[in-house]
Amino acid sequence: MLLPHLPGFTVRPVRLDDAADWARYACLPEVKEFTSSTATTVDDVLAVIQRTLAGEATSPIHFALVPQGGDTLVATVGFHTISALNGTAEITYDVAPAHWGRGIATAACRAATLWAFEVKGWHRVQATTVLPHLRSQRVLERCGFRREGLVRHFRLVRGVPTDYWLYSAIPGDVRPAD
Template sequence: MKPADLPCSAHPLVTLRHLERDDARAWYAYLADPVVVEHTSWDLRSIDDLQSNFDDYASARPASPMRLAVVLRDGGQLVGTIGLNAISLQHRTAEIAYDLSPVVWGKGVATSVVNSVVGWGFQRLGLLRIQATVLESNERSIRVLERCHFAREGYLRSYRQIRGKSGNFWLYACIAGMS
């Protein structure tokens, strides 16, 4: 993906760019915060646990997962990531995933970057459906998805292991042309 092909954030605090290996330290710093991971499926024991993700995100394969850095416009500090996983070109679907540092919580950043990536996925990638799975306890993310016109479609019992325990998730989806 060229920089011109990236989604643009309309939020005045942040912009989006390619996620780079040099971002690992800042990414791990906020993902190591128990408040951040409490309502996610991240299970990192060290910064090394992030490294394999960079190989996946750097792949040139058309349906490989993509992850973007959410950075402050002023200074370029990494304050989050957002991307698309489980991309199916055949079915024109993908799953959105994101995480943010608490320094930008409550400022509308999540809503802005989710809307940006969803719009870009529909317009530039030709996707028809973008879904999200969210841990049932993650009320902040549920509110973001609902503000971004995602509809709750189902309840996924024991969907993923969350640090050694079964976690229940809500399934949300946004359909092109329906928001």
């Protein structure tokens, strides 16, 4: 399987032994604040990885981002809500707070979206953000995603129906980094 290319990082499929590193930051309140994630423990993250490793056509896909020369996962990027029938998926990404503001989310989003079009042959990648998640909206817009509109009460966020912005990219919208 060809993998997304991200300069400065080793990009590989997530593994069961990534659960502790991923949970170390993914369960933090500041990371979960603008997501619908319900993960609070390593076991919750392990369950996500196990679904990823199921290998079914609609199983989520998650890639681990490890700085070259390092061994600790500092970010993930991938896809969920995959429709093999329609050739579509929703992108997801997260970055450890110690690495925020370095362009990692933008680079990962761009690389994974291009991978989705080139390797998977999908013709649409969508993304959603809760309305106040301006940083994620900027990531998507820098990558070439277009805001399509408001999706009311799209997901439960800690038990509360929450509105989301819907973004999408189709082949040609996302260009490789300069």
